[in-house]
Amino acid sequence: MEDTCPDCKNRNLTHDYEKGELFCGACGLVITEGMMDEGPEWRAFNADQRRERARGGAPISYMRPNKGLVTEIDQYNRDIRGARLPSKKQAQFYRMRKWHKRASIAGSTERNLAVALSELNRIASYLGLPDSIRESAALTYRRCVDKGLIKGRLIESIVAAVLYAKCRECGVPRTLAEIAEISGVKKKEIGRAYRNISHELDMKIPLADPSYYVPRFVAALKLSGKVQETAFGLMKRATRKRLISGRGPTGLAAAAVYTASVMCNEQRTQKEVADAAGITEVTIRNRYKELKRELNIDAE
């Protein structure tokens, strides 16, 4: 990986593990999105602590159907002293291994989980989400199963809803439209499942802050950092004018980006912005009108 900014050659690159981004500290260019946090989840301040906190063995993973805690019959056909087993016994052990493996993922909830977790991983990969979010999403999914929220619903819709919730919770917003596209579940379905689980599990999800979406739309439209700054400024002023309550956050962000692109002479069409944000032109127009009126902006 490069450690200088391709845009301004600055060497001061910053990791933002919360957003899963690597960006340039000087010009704000996002170099990689969807970076994974590969560090340990603890910190150590000296060697003793490090020794104390490090664990042996694989971590417990909620992403595996059996949480990674398994009993397996090993593959070496030896008895306790290391002598080879007679061939008849070997055949027996072969069958035992086979059935032991099958039985351990055979329960219906476990099979459900196996499907769900692979789907969860697939979607999370597409969205470029870090492991931390995948793990916590997997844990939440398990809680849904325990509470019996899955019955009568598509597994995929629950998985999508859990991911959507976790993204918002962690301030790494992905739009419903994006998740719907990747998971192949209708927005409506995901929304319904999302409301259901956030209510049942008592999750406290903060309202999505529109400005979280701005950098992503800017990047998707290949606009400059100047546009992003301008868009942030617009959002700030709109917030002060109480323009944001009750409005869809993506619409706000999209309108701010569109307006900013016009102001900076890097205009994109309303349709382009709308597609990038997963909303319609009309909504952008409406927000755009409000922005212009309330903030006395004279575009171009």
Next chain:
DNA sequence: AAGACGAAAGTGGTTGA
């Protein structure tokens, strides 16, 4: 011809009686 704009009707969800 493409994009911007706006009106009108429809959709799914929230709210309050």
Next chain:
DNA sequence: TCAACAACTTTCGTCTT
């Protein structure tokens, strides 16, 4: 539980560049 309501979408016609 139902009706009113706000936000958003879809569709379509008109105007501008």
